[in-house]
Structures are given as C-alpha cells and as structure tokens.
Amino acid sequence: MNNFRWEKYKSFFQITIFKYLVMWFSLVPIVANIIQNLPDKYEVTLGTQTYLISLTLPFNWQLLWISSVFFVIALVVYHIFCPNFISKYNSFKDYESYSHDPRWVAWEASMLWPKMTDEQKKKFISRLQVKEYSSEIDEKGSFIISKKPIVNKLQTIFYFQHYGKKYKLGMPVLDSKNKEIEGSEKGVFFEVFGRYSESNYLARLIILILLIISGMIFGFVLCQHLYSGAQFVWNWVTGVST
Known part of the structure; x- marks a missing residue:
C-alpha cells in the first residue's frame, strides 16, 4: 500500500x-x-x-x-x-505556488494533529525531533493548551501533547541566533504531507x-x-x- x-x-x-x-x-x-x-x-x-x-x-x-x-x-x-491537503498540495512545488508565510505550516500541523492515529502521532513526533524541528517541553516550562497555534513575534507555535509529554513546533524553525534554518519549512511540510498521504x-x-x-x-x-x-x-x- x-x-x-x-x-x-x-x-x-x-x-x-x-x-x-x-x-x-x-x-x-x-x-x-x-x-x-x-x-x-x-x-x-x-x-x-x-x-x-x-x-x-x-x-x-x-x-x-x-x-x-x-x-x-x-x-x-x-x-x-x-485529504484536502493532498488534493491542494500534491507536492512542495504546489505548496510554494500559494506563497504561504513559513508560519503557515504550524497551522497545517495543528489541523492534522487531531486526525492522526496514535501510531501516526508517534511517527510525527519522532520525525520532527530527529530533524530538530520540534522539541519536548520541560515540565517546569510554560505550556499553553490550545487547538490553535499561538502567534508570537518570531514564530507561530503549535503546542501539543501526547501520552502526558508536551511538545512544541515553532515556525519558522529558528537556530540559536533566531535565524530561520534553511530547508526547515520544506522538511516540516513533508512530515505533514507524509501523515496525510498514509491516512485512510x-x-x-x-x-x-x-x-x-x-x-x-x-x-x-x-x-x-x-x-x-x-x-x-x-x-x-x-x-x-x-
């Protein structure tokens, strides 16, 4: 399949x-x-x-x-x-043609999250962490439970949790100097794309x-x-x- x-x-x-x-x-x-x-x-x-x-x-x-x-x-x-996501964006080139702000992928991830199975969520989290696009939040850190991403000055951040662990995905993905990591938008896009692609x-x-x-x-x-x-x-x- x-x-x-x-x-x-x-x-x-x-x-x-x-x-x-x-x-x-x-x-x-x-x-x-x-x-x-x-x-x-x-x-x-x-x-x-x-x-x-x-x-x-x-x-x-x-x-x-x-x-x-x-x-x-x-x-x-x-x-x-x-999925509408696949119908609309059948490739990253299609996605680019809409000239989305890099922050938009965070919104796409937030719409995807409730539709995924547990296995897909595990895979999604694992892939984002391996690529260092997402990080687990320390229990002592702040955490905002919201179905929608939070818009900040530098990033739009989607906060989510799975089996008691808390994570965040901020777009655009920034390095230690608050500079966007090259290729990160494409990388996150394909993780969202991949989960939709294997759904249903x-x-x-x-x-x-x-x-x-x-x-x-x-x-x-x-x-x-x-x-x-x-x-x-x-x-x-x-x-x-x-």
Whole structure:
C-alpha cells in the first residue's frame, strides 16, 4: 500500500486515457438505448455494388461499461476520502505556488494533529525531533493548551501533547541566533504531507481493489479488441496473397 498513497492516486486519476472510462460510463446507456432496435448488419448500395456493414463492436461493450463502473466508483471514493491537503498540495512545488508565510505550516500541523492515529502521532513526533524541528517541553516550562497555534513575534507555535509529554513546533524553525534554518519549512511540510498521504488505509485499499477489478475487465476487453483487429488484418493479408 506504500505504492498507493493518496498522491499516487491523484496522479493516476489525472492520466488522460483513463478519463475516457468516465466518458464511456456516461455515454453507453444513452447510445445503447438508441441503437437497441437497430439490426446487427446493414446493407449499403453504392452504384451497382451492395455492401454489408456490421453495426456490432469488435469487443464486448457491456464488459467495458462494467469496467468503467468500477473505475468511476473508485474515483468517487477518492474524491470523498482523499485529504484536502493532498488534493491542494500534491507536492512542495504546489505548496510554494500559494506563497504561504513559513508560519503557515504550524497551522497545517495543528489541523492534522487531531486526525492522526496514535501510531501516526508517534511517527510525527519522532520525525520532527530527529530533524530538530520540534522539541519536548520541560515540565517546569510554560505550556499553553490550545487547538490553535499561538502567534508570537518570531514564530507561530503549535503546542501539543501526547501520552502526558508536551511538545512544541515553532515556525519558522529558528537556530540559536533566531535565524530561520534553511530547508526547515520544506522538511516540516513533508512530515505533514507524509501523515496525510498514509491516512485512510481502508479507503485506499478499497480504491486499489476497485481499480484492479476494473483493470482486469478492461484488459479482457482490450484482448478482444486486439484479437478482432488481428483477425481482420490476417483475413486482409491472406486475401491479398491469394
């Protein structure tokens, strides 16, 4: 499932060729209703020659429609459960395009915190401490319990606690001379991004299963299409050779 995190799904659903499955899902019921009373073959006369035109498709369109149904359901699940953070900022480049103040990541972290599982919180704290972006607060130090970050002169600070231990994340991250540590904004961004990216495991699994089913059906229909095309070419080649 690490290969099917939310940002991977976003990239996948943006592939142009797969958008045709959504179009097929929409058009097939309309077209099927129009052509259901038409004959399978139709005679066309041009001059003295009469041609028999087949109106049937070289593949099973019903199966292709079923494939598109699974794809559309997967797309709907994605739009319902994909975190807004991932939809909005699918990369740090996307985040930079909004020209946020470095302090903004503290607000993003505060919105993420209540949504995380205990394991994600442990991982989040551990990563921030290893990178020295966050620190544990001494029991004797001041601690403000607030769901929102506190805006100070130099930093916007998000205070949080986990299993009785207290921590703070101040943005921008400053060194001993109160200078912003280069790359710290990007580093904190990706810790927030990573926790969102691995969230909603069940929804990501459901999407994966739906896409696998859709892909298997689509693959079968594609083989049908290729076989029909190859058969037509073979008949044409053998007809020319004789």
